[in-house]
Amino acid sequence: MPPSQPDCEWIEECVEICTARTFFVEDRGVRATFRNPSGKQIRKIHYDGCYCKVREARQSDFIVSLLVKIDVIVELKGSDRNLTGESGAYEQVESTLAMWEEDENRSPRIAALIIYGKIESKKKLPGRIPSAFAQKLALEARFLMTHRRLLLIHENGEKQFNFNDFLRSRDAR
Template sequence: MNKKCVEKLSHSKITVEENGMKVTFLNPNRYEVEKIHIDGCLEKTGSGQGRCDYLLKDHNAKEYFIELKGSNVSKALEQIEASIKRWSDKDKKPKKEALVIASRYPRNDTKINNLKKQFRAKYATEVSIKTRQMEKKL
């Protein structure tokens, strides 16, 4: 793995942001986490198809797959799914969570609700979708 794409951090707040979309991880115990920049760093080819923006691994080896998106939440979930298949630690089988921060999205979209159920069943992964920003406690 390219070391320039991986940061080990132990700040009380760890932020991932692009284009006005932001996730802040609250880390009051200052555990060491790995923030991995996938799209544009680990994987530079193509136009961002098939990979999420970031992966954050916490002190319990839980994996947070993060996509900072405009309004195409279905596409964001496709990118996260491809990233889980490629970057999740298959040996340890960690808990996973998919985080999508979008500029906007329809809250009662049947397709998105079905995709959330599919993630739970297929990858044991919870999906959280928020508009513009999100906070998660580690």
């Protein structure tokens, strides 16, 4: 199978190493884009349905790593309706975190990122955006308090990420 993008190569089943200055993970039109200005080796694990062999578990789509520094669990969702609930993005990130913390291939620090495709709710009125924003802030705060780890939630295409966004320091240099 060819790599998922230029400047990436498969190093084992479900795991790519990328050196591109900008790289991405994508699923059904929803994409998280990361900047890698130094061209460092970035590990991209295709987690759900590939690396994670537990069939009954709902897991996050990818784990993107700045090797030996930080892993970012990435869940991509089609809309904001799927942020919470039995098979929602938040629950998938929590489940993946629990399993990944036990994996010998993990980095010392772990953070999470949820990207959703569009705002889609019963109320498509001007007041909907602040409601989605409030839910986003509440989930980020709950994750930090519960797991003592950073979770960022953004709409598709809203931002390109650096590993420093998750480290909250200059450790990624």
